[in-house]
Amino acid sequence: MSAGELGYSRDNQPGKLQIAFGISVGLNNIPTMLTIQKGNVQDKKHMQMLIRLCSSVLPEGSLLVFDCGGNTQDNKRRIRDLKFHYLTLKAKKKGPYRNEITIYHARKESQVSFVSGNRVYSCVKYRDGEEVRYIFFCDDLACDQLTKKARKLEKDLEKGKVLTKKVERGKDLGQYIAPEGWIIARGHLQKIIGDIPNPYVTGLEGFFVLESTIDGDPENILNAYKNRDRAEKFIRDLKEGAEPGRSGTGPNTR
Template sequence: MTPSIASIFSLLLNHSLIGLVSYKLTENFSIKEAGNWLNQKEVLEILNLESFHERALCRALEILGRNREEILSDILSNLFYVYDFEQTNLNLDWTSIVLYGTKSKLGKYGYSRDHRPDKLQITVGISELADPLNIPIGVTVNRGNVLDLEHFSHTYNQVKSRLKEGSLIVFDKGANTTENIKIIQKDEMEYLTSMKLNTSDDKIIEKFDLEKAELIDSKKGIYGIKIVKPSRIKYLYFSESLQKRQLEAKARAVMRKLKEAKEIQKAIVNNKKLPKKFRINNELIEIDYSFRTKLEELSDEEAIELLKASLINGREGFFCLKSNRDLTLEDALMTYRKKDSIEKIFHSLKNEINIKPLRVWSDDSIYGAIILGFIAQLFISLMRYEFEGLKHRSTKFIKKSLLNLTLTINFKKNGIKNYIFANFDQINSLIVAKKNGITQNI
């Protein structure tokens, strides 16, 4: 019989953290509001807690962060003890989260996935048991300027002891380095990753023949060939739809560059200052510069052809995967595409579990807040794993369902209390039915 989520919950968290995770999966406002919610008499009684000040929750986050390695190790141990996962193929990926404030040493400027390069950030790595499990099993936190290729070993090493020999590790080109691949192979694991196209691939691309290539996806016009090397296999693909999108994007870039050149040429001819967007606008910088465009000797058509030649390199529509596992072209592409499930975890953590924005906290509090969000996300993922009807339900709807479920406590004269649940829907009734040993389907 599949174990209940409650059984693993009790193994991992003490009462106050159970309350924090419960709050994060329902109302999920500030720590202050979490303290108000938890200090309700009935909630304190259910969680077997004494009344406390909200500062105690801040201390709880710091303790959680300070002991993160031991806690995450315990989570892994209990998770794999309770669940007998049929496979341990792994997806790895990394993201950044904006950090408000300057006190934490973790906060650094770096490539911002939140599109806020003006803000300090931290980087977060997630390891996820791959499809069809889609369960996050590890989380790592690093400085905001740490690249994926550096963060890789921290994220992978955290969970590798739980992986079965020969597990497939899937990650993108940002972490694809010779050193990282050696780490995987040393542990007798296998890998699948994407790779950047280089000049050696151009010769293969030139000879790429659609009639000889294998048709992978007729709808998107994807073709592929396998290139077998002694230690790895390259899976080279060509996508007609991708080529169309990339050429359209480059066409827009051509027209944008032509427009910019014309604006500069007009300023030169009229002996005027350059438009502001082309100037260095800083009072502390003095610079003399001159511009000359090629438009004096080129027609628009010739200028467009020149820009096309510089932007279009013949690789449009092509992409490449590599692995030390011999897969079919279709399986390699499908397996790599399914890595996108980890992007859904990032979206859920940031926008539905709401681990952002991170405010001015100590490093340990930041670690604690991330781990708290990770645990909340873990239980959402376990709900999807246990209940087939929830597999494709978003975190947003699962949380909304849990929030809708209400409990009324009826106090009898003899001191006996009746607990009455109400506002059932398809999702929360599944969870309650499971707790009571009743089978239900959506």
């Protein structure tokens, strides 16, 4: 049975059948595990298979480093049941992240700062049960993210100018077929006072949160997470030769 399925394409080729690779790479850049799943398998489910294989390949106490795609409470519990440690990124959802940012500002006296990759990071860490949360902020990262969102707003405003002219002339904005006929889209311009606020700015810019069972130095924790791209680089090398439609990555291991 073919593993090729239509799914989310990281290569922006949604019409092609895809397969999902899961790979574990150690600090020595040598792959330790490789799994292949159908192209429509979600990362969190694929991660479950990798975790099961870890028990056959890795010694107890190993650290699994993976991104937020595999970060679920169930996956983290499975990792701990196998007596491994984990380091992962907390998914950037507004509500939970705003709570973390509140903690970050409330504990300014415990902030530590350091330079990594020519960027200055500050971090507050705290323990929640057996898990340690590392709340990072980088001003350069915030500027980069705000710049990208400003460009996105500019593109939307340019599109809006074209639509505004159609609205002012009473022209249709679009037509959509329906079982009972055609839906004709017409617009109405609601003006506001002042500048248009950027709807893409959330207040989370520059912040990210790492979760781990390791209570370590924030700089070392961040560097360990950054090094997870060994697996991604290995997949890119594979794609240059095999050209699979989609690749997914599993944990980096220590």
